Amino acid sequence: MSASYIRSMNRLKRFTIVGIIFVLIWGSISHFVYEWSGDNLFVGFFFPINESVWEHMKLCFFPMLLYSFYMNRKLKSDYPCITSALLFGILLSTFLIPILFYTYSGILGRNYTFLDISTFVVSVLVSFFVIYKLTLSCKMEPYTALLKSAILAMTVCFILFTYLPPDLGIFAPQARQENAVHSVTTLQTSTQLSKPEYSSNSSKDSSMALLELPHAGNTVSKRFSDTSR
Numbered sequence: 001m002s003a004s005y006i007r008s009m010n011r012l013k014r015f016t017i018v019g020i021i022f023v024l025i026w027g028s029i030s031h032f033v034y035e036w037s038g039d040n041l042f043v044g045f046f047f048p049i050n051e052s053v054w055e056h057m058k059l060c061f062f063p064m065l066l067y068s069f070y071m072n073r074k075l076k077s078d079y080p081c082i083t084s085a086l087l088f089g090i091l092l093s094t095f096l097i098p099i100l101f102y103t104y105s106g107i108l109g110r111n112y113t114f115l116d117i118s119t120f121v122v123s124v125l126v127s128f129f130v131i132y133k134l135t136l137s138c139k140m141e142p143y144t145a146l147l148k149s150a151i152l153a154m155t156v157c158f159i160l161f162t163y164l165p166p167d168l169g170i171f172a173p174q175a176r177q178e179n180a181v182h183s184v185t186t187l188q189t190s191t192q193l194s195k196p197e198y199s200s201n202s203s204k205d206s207s208m209a210l211l212e213l214p215h216a217g218n219t220v221s222k223r224f225s226d227t228s229r
Contacts, residue, residue, distance in 0.1 A: 012135060015075060019067050020128050023093075026066075027059040027120060045159045050173040053098050054165065056116075058158060060093040060123055065151070075135075085134035087147035093127035094154065098170060111174065 030047050037043040046062050048055035068086040075082050100119040105111040134140050140147065165171035 012075065012079065012132065015071050016128050016132050019064075019071060019131075020124060022067050023060070023063045023124050023128075024121065026063040027124070030059050030063065041163075044162050049162060052165070052171050052173050053101055053169075054161065054171045056101075056120070057094050057097045059120055060097060060127070061090060061154065061158065064090045064093055064124075064127070065155075079135050081138035081141045082135045084138075084140040084144040084147055085131045087144065087151055088134060088140045089127040089131035091147070091150055091154070092130055093123045096123035096126060 033047040034040070034044050034049050037047075039049075046058065048058050064086075068090060072083050072086055097119060100122060101111065101116065104115055104119070108115075161171065
């Protein structure tokens with residue numbers, strides 16, 4: 001193994017580690033930029049404007065896209081396949097956010113802040129690891145054009161759906177989702193509580209009716225006897 005190849009490998013590792021640190025820091029700061037800007041309309045296109053899962057996907061997408069321009073420019077000559085690797089890594093980190101979030105919240109029945117943060121961190125770490133491997137293997141190189149189209153489509157979607165979100169759960173702020181879940185739970189609880197009372201009253205009425213049947217029969221017989229006389 002030549003010294004130049006080792007230096008090149010070390011350079012790729014350095015850029016990967018710096019990229020992880022950059023995205024983690026910038027992504028964390030991005031969570032507050034919209035509020036700091038005074039709810040600026042333009043800033044909202046690139047930074048989360050609420051607590052929805054969709055808006056949290058911006059924490060990975062735009063920081064990784066920004067760093068990928070820099071990393072691609074610096075390493076393209078040594079690693080011809082780095083462009084496709086970076087494009088795939090951006091998409092992977094972005095979609096790992098909802099995948100991991102809905103997986104753990106579905107299992108636990110709710111979301112937790114520290115697990116939300118862990119979801120972001122894991123998404124970044126996994127994506128840069130994949131970028132590193134794909135840069136060396138060139139497995140995604142045949143799909144470069146498709147990956148570029150996907151990145152462009154995601155950029156348009158983030159801009160479009162920031163202020164015009166579809167009526168889907170992934171676009172709803174977490175507070176609204178939690179209220180919806182609470183309402184459903186309350187409705188189910190009230191329904192379950194009312195059922196036993198209804199059953200109990202029905203059983204009681206039925207029992208009383210059965211007890212009165214012999215008495216009613218005796219009364220009818222007595223009246224029939226009086227009439228015969």
